[in-house]
Amino acid sequence: EIVLTQSPATLSLSPGERATLSCRASQSINSFLAWYQQKSGQAPRLLIYDSSNRATGIPARFSGSGSGTDFTLTISSLEPEDFAVYYCQQRTHWAKTTFGQGTRLEIK
């Protein structure tokens, strides 16, 4: 099983600041990585697919990068509604998709 490790566990920033979240895979996953946002009491929301592609309707302040084992989600300028938990997900092997444990982005 491919393990995804997200860091940091918690990130404390202020609105307007830039957020950088990391996801590292236990083996190469090419670019088969997605990012989700989850707010308290809600289901996850797909932000980025295949490492760097924004899903339909996602604001341009969200961007993704990386390939192989190291990936980054960047939020260029934090809005109040961006404070949530973020998860990465890989889909390298058919029907063996896994998620990271999450990074909590909190208001400083």
Place this chain on the structure above:
Amino acid sequence: EVQLLESGGGLVQPGGSLRLSCAASGLSLSNYSMCWVRQSPAKGLEWVSGIIASGGSTYYADSVKGRFTISRDNSHKTLFLQMDSLRADDTAIYYCAKVYVEVSVHYYFYMDVWGKGTTVTVSS
């Protein structure tokens, strides 16, 4: 607007069974691949099962293989998850979700539309 609504969760004893349903509106189930994903404090997010739009092939996580069965009723726009031989570690919120499609490309198993979830508790 596409919406998914799960039901059927509840409290069940170890070894028991439950059948979850997911009612879809705003889309034709026969055109989209669908998944069940669960979330618990202990394990986080865990993909459970998927069913492919074309042909209806089904897939399962190793942790539920042989115990859970995914199916769909296209005419009633409903996705199901039959859960048998339930164990304490199956306790979670269960979400149904639609596989992401962009420009007719199906991105198995990224998911862009999720229901609100239904809670399953396995305990004696």
